[in-house]
Amino acid sequence: MDEENEYYHKHNIRNQFNLLIRNNEYQVLLEYLHNSFIIKENQYQYLYEFNKLANLPNKYEEKEELYLKCSNLNKNCDLDEKYLTRLNIEYISGLFDAEGCMYININNFCSFYISIAQKNHPKILHNIQKNLGFGKVEKYVLKLYKKNDCLKFIQLVKPYLIVKYNQAEAFETFLTTNNITIKETMYKICNREKHEIEVFTDLNQNEKGKEGYLETLRLKSLKQQICKEIHNKQIYRDKSEKMKGEGNHNYGKTFSEETKKKMSVSIRDSKGGVSDEIIIKVRGLIKEGHKNIDIQNSLHLPRHTITRIKNGEIVCRNEEKKDITSLTQEQVNLSKRKINADDIIIVIEKNIEKWKPTQILDYLIEEKNKNGIQNNITIDMIKNIKRNLTNDKKIIYESELTKERYEYYLNLLKQFKETHI
DSSP, rough: HHHHHHHHHHHHOOOOOOOOOOOOTTTHHHHTTOOOSSTTTTHHHHHHHHHHTOOTTOHHHHHHHHHHHHHHHHSSSSOOOOGGGGGGGGHHHHHHHEEEEEEEEETTTEEEEEEEEEEHHHHHHHHHHHTTOOOETTTEEEOSSHHHHHHHHHHGGGGGOOEEEEEHHHHHHHHHOOOOHHHHHHHHHHHHHHHHTOOOOOOOOOOHHHOOOOOHHHHHHHHHHHHHHHHHHHHHHHHHHHHHHHHGGTTSOOHHHHHHHHHHHHHHHTTOOOHHHHHHHHHHHTTOOOHHHHHHHTOOOHHHHHHHHTTTTOTTTTTTOOOOOOOOOOHHHHOOSSSSSSHHHHHHHHTTTTTOOOHHHHHHHHHHHHOOOOOOOOOHHOOOOOOHHTTTOOSSSSSSOOOHHHHHHHHHHHHHHHHHO
């Protein structure tokens, strides 16, 4: 091992931080985390009850009792297995972000693995293995040795990673290239990301450690704020000149229609409006039958921008906006949904055939890869479809499909009920 990497390993000590949230501030957090815990659900329940009493007088004994119960569970936290049903990819991603590892052997690039450690509750590792459909639990650690398993796992968790996102990107590139130079570069990036953020001095002020990382984020945010202010000042200055008109003879007077139009364009641009060229390009892709998600990925635009162009809310500079009617609940639901009707039908078909969620996801990923389509479907979407089917909730609207295709969907619903009674 080289001297630089040896330094990282010698100083691979975790930096510790605590986030304190006072009782009058954590109500929103408690509501947000409802039904999200597995290991600490009982502590959450005690804290939730405590919060109800926090501002009430003469409740000292009740508060003390809840405090003691919660404190005892913190010292000896047993896993209540009934909460394991809440396990989902977001939870797995969070656990991996905190307790996971991506290992590459510097002396043998054919040796690598991804792991998640959970010493106190190894039972949860077995459930993660079952949920994923791959991996091997070795005592207190879940390990993924196969290249395809590692790639599948990264694809599933990467959208939710924070601390290990850069490592995951480098590790994924390492696995998908045969170029030894690129592999060496990715190893260095992965190893540096893994260890540099854990280095700290006795004063906890190492510029390369987490304090340095947080300072980088602060400076980046400050830079963005300053750039935004400069940009806005330039916009307002240009707008002011346009308001004055030629020779300032219109200053203080009623604006002409041309001046109003220029002001409107300037204001729209200052709010991050899109160019006429992009608007025309989006319209052309919509006319050709491309889906919003495909246009979003190809042009790198927010989905709501594409929807507003489609609905006529965003128009070219020489056009008038359409009168926009309020959306129906069906239209709102469809605009939020991230999986199309044809993929939903495939999921229902596979559920009828008793396929597991992981098998369905693998099948969809494989089919999309064959057709050169990026996969945006997650294991949770597949589970949610099954849950909605079980609860007789409407998943596909008649407006999405042809008459024959919609009748086929209704027939699938009947088959699902018959096979899941």
